[in-house]
Amino acid sequence: MSDANHPSMDLDDVVHQRVRLGILAVLNEAPKADFGELRSILKLTDGNLSRHLTVLEEAGYVTQDKVFEKKRPKTWVAITKSGRKAFDDEVSALRALLDGISG
Amino acid sequence: MSDANHPSMDLDDVVHQRVRLGILAVLNEAPKADFGELRSILKLTDGNLSRHLTVLEEAGYVTQDKVFEKKRPKTWVAITKSGRKAFDDEVSALRALLDGISG
Numbered sequence: 001m002s003d004a005n006h007p008s009m010d011l012d013d014v015v016h017q018r019v020r021l022g023i024l025a026v027l028n029e030a031p032k033a034d035f036g037e038l039r040s041i042l043k044l045t046d047g048n049l050s051r052h053l054t055v056l057e058e059a060g061y062v063t064q065d066k067v068f069e070k071k072r073p074k075t076w077v078a079i080t081k082s083g084r085k086a087f088d089d090e091v092s093a094l095r096a097l098l099d100g101i102s103g
Numbered sequence: 104m105s106d107a108n109h110p111s112m113d114l115d116d117v118v119h120q121r122v123r124l125g126i127l128a129v130l131n132e133a134p135k136a137d138f139g140e141l142r143s144i145l146k147l148t149d150g151n152l153s154r155h156l157t158v159l160e161e162a163g164y165v166t167q168d169k170v171f172e173k174k175r176p177k178t179w180v181a182i183t184k185s186g187r188k189a190f191d192d193e194v195s196a197l198r199a200l201l202d203g204i205s206g
Contacts, residue, residue, distance in 0.1 A: 005146070006125055006128070006129070006144055006145055006146075007125075007128075008121055008122070008124055008125025008128060008145065009125070009145065009146060011121045011124070013121055016119075016121050017119075018111055018114045018116055018119050019111070021111055021114070021200070022109055022110075022111025022112070025109070025110075025111060025200060025203065025204065026109070028204060028205075029203075029204075029205065041109055042109055042111065042112065043108070043109075043112060091201060091204060094197055094201060095201060097124070097128060098194060098197060098198065098201070100128065100132075101128065101131060101132075101194060102131075102132065
């Protein structure tokens with residue numbers, strides 16, 4: 001074991017948490033997604049998705065844009081520049097962790 | 104997006120949590136580690152390490168063996184067979200998630 005930090009120490013709890021990692025992974029591929037789409041891809045309840053989006057929004061990693069389309073409310077969710085950076089950092093830390101695993 | 108579950112849905116919160124993932128990654132490489140060693144590799148406080156070891160022990164993923172060596176108490180921590188399986192599953196899910204990321 002070297003003196004370098006263990007790779008798990010480079011993981012950010014805000015991004016690493018399972019549901020939030022899923023949300024950011026989806027948003028990393030799509031420019032924006034609407035709430036219903038995220039809920040269905042990640043098979044989450046409204047409440048659960050909402051709660052994790054709030055955490056990500058408070059960290060500045062996503063934005064939520066509530067609009068009306070054809071008179072129906074819709075929430076567009078998009079990843080921010082700093083969200084993309086945080087996600088990239090998480091991916092690098094995960095790759096380092098996985099690279100250290102034998103077998 | 105295919106009908107398959109998003110890879111984040113295959114992550115197990117017990118194993119995925121940052122500190123616990125670190126503990127299992129260390130134990131996956133070493134046959135057993137003592138409490139002080141884990142604390143120092145992962146730069147955790149006694150309380151934090153202890154709390155997460157309890158979660159892992161209750162899930163059946165690690166064992167803790169308190170012994171006296173040269174009249175000093177020592178706690179040996181080891182990964183169980185089912186802990187190794189859970190860790191392998193997490194690693195597979197993480198690899199699937201990372202494989203799906205472009206850029």
